Amino acid sequence: MSVEKISSCILPLGFHQFVFVAAFSQATIMVLQNDIDLLNPPAELEKRKHKLKRLVQSPNSFFMDVKCQGCFNITTVFSHSQTVVVCGNCQTVLCQPTGGKARLTEGCSFRKNHCRCRVHDSGRLDDNRIIVDEEPKLEKRLSSLASLCNHGQLVEFTIEELALATDGFSPRFQLGIGSFGIVYKAVLSDGRLVAIKRAELTNPASSGITRIRNRREDNDSAFVNELESMSRLNHKNLVRLLGFYDDAEERVLVYEYMANGSLADHLHNPRLEPLTWERRLTIALDAARGIQYLHDFAVPPVIHRDIKSSNILLDATWTAKVSDFGLSQMGPTEEEDASHLSLRAAGTLGYIDPEYYRLQQLTTKSDVYSFGIVLLELLSGHKAIHMNEEENPRNVVDFVVPYILQDEVHRALDRRIPPPTPYEIESVAHVGCLAVECLVPCGRERPSMAEVVSNLEKGLAACLAAPQTEPLSSSASD
Incomplete structure (x- = not known):
């Protein structure tokens, strides 16, 4: 090129x-x-x-479109100095090509047309330049966040409160759907208008066990990341996290409502x-x-x-x-x-x-x-x-x-x-x-x-x- x-x-x-x-x-x-x-x-x-x-720049210095057989959908390719394929099915996952051909991707299944890549892992290099996983167990991270409620920084709501505020999480209260799950508009018992993000619940009857586990792990990681970040940040140009609900089956976050x-x-x-x-x-x-x-x-x-x-x-x-x-x-x-x-x-x-x-x-x-x-x-x-x-x-x-x-x-x-x-x-x-x-x-x-x-x-x-x-x-x- x-x-x-x-x-x-x-x-x-x-x-x-x-x-x-x-x-x-x-x-x-x-x-x-x-x-x-x-x-x-x-x-x-x-x-x-x-x-x-x-x-x-080159004629395709930022992006070019290709048909990626492995990823099934049209994908977008970054081409500054090497080709990078974005999986069309996964939307958020990047798959690195092999053999210099964009249609050959690592981590993407040709037969099943889905990507096995994970997106939430993180780590550092040790002294021998070997990647070391630093991610603590989610349970440990959650327990360390419990003290935030005791200091009044976050409110730990009950699921009954949140269900009442949304009429049992009725579709009538839905504002939209994000990567974490469904967002609802709600009025709390004290009259406050809030936005509630409820983690997506995967139906075991329609999804494979591996997919359910991966989706749950991703939601759990996003949930804890949000709590860890927002509980210690305070700025007028960051959406304020008010509280949460967490148990073995549910992950819910409660934010200030953004009217526009x-x-x-x-x-x-x-x-x-x-x-x-x-x-x-x-x-x-x-x-x-x-x-x-x-x-x-x-x-x-x-x-x-x-x-x-x-x-x-x-x-x-x-x-x-x-x-x-x-x-x-x-x-x-x-x-x-x-x-x-x-x-x-x-x-x-x-x-x-x-x-x-x-x-x-x-x-x-x-x-x-x-x-x-x-x-x-x-x-x-x-x-x-x-x-x-x-x-x-x-x-x-x-x-x-x-x-x-x-x-x-x-x-x-x-x-x-x-x-x-x-x-x-x-x-x-x-x-x-x-x-x-x-x-x-x-x-x-x-x-x-x-x-x-x-x-x-x-x-x-x-x-x-x-x-x-x-x-x-x-x-x-x-």
Whole structure:
């Protein structure tokens, strides 16, 4: 596969003498010269230019689609430097090809068309470079969490309370279905509105014994991960865990209720009113602050591993909060980065960091990559993997990034967004550049979440800035 280095890259940022012409549906907006650089001082601008010049692309540098016989469904392949196949049936499991052929995969059954891979295992390398399983028994981890109830951090509900609040877990109260199980809307006896996540109960009559055991182990692991993470984290941009219920048959988690649903709902549901660019950027900034807290202020740091638009929830005031810590891992310190290893890449198809799979090296920069995909969703309105005009699956990276690198981000902008103001256009270009930086193949070259937050703050400042010249409408009328 031929690889071309981008020899030059015109960054769509705010320059001292900046003219940007963008064509939108039913509107063409001319941005007049602006003598104030709202976004980047010259030194920072040159640094970002140099960084993106090192971005390596090929015709299929991010993703390509193939027919994978072993995985049965159309799969997506990462192809930065080696091919990685994502199993179409498993959705969250990556299968490494053998023999240099994408259709031959390890861990996937050709005959049964299902994947035997597991996604929740984790470990470290010992002194002899041998992987050592560090995962304590779930029972031990659960018993260590019991003290949280005694200290008032979490409430241990009874199953009777939760069943009463949901009318026996009636479908009428369902909000949705996630990887952990079904989510219900409920009103507790004290009047609080909450969201209840109940682990999926597998029917032995319809599933094999091995599948039941694996599914239960995955749910148990996600349940304990969520308890361990959320019980010690407290930030306004993280969904708050209120309590839980646990016994041999049931696993239930109780959260604060998020009245406006998920970011994915508002980006991809045509029945909902489209978000303005300002609101999209505010949501992105809220979520980035939540992730930065996980990386920089939690002790030990937490790597989420499943950042995506459906895990960014919105409360009644449109404050965004990061949710779903079922796949989260306690992160390494800077000194431990070289040895921190995840045996199986986990996450959601379309958001998984290719370097994480290729090197099996889990760091905070994997979350940065996933957040870059979310930024592309905010810009384009497209899902991480969506159908193009020819009804073929396409990754949002393949669609949006080329326009950003060609200084034509307006061509990829979500057409449902109301026509942006001149300052919003400046902000759109800035966020597009930031998204590409988050997606750079080499994790070390990606910004930290602190840098992402800083850049989003600048983008929002540009979006909200008062005009320094005559209003655009009066200039256009002249």
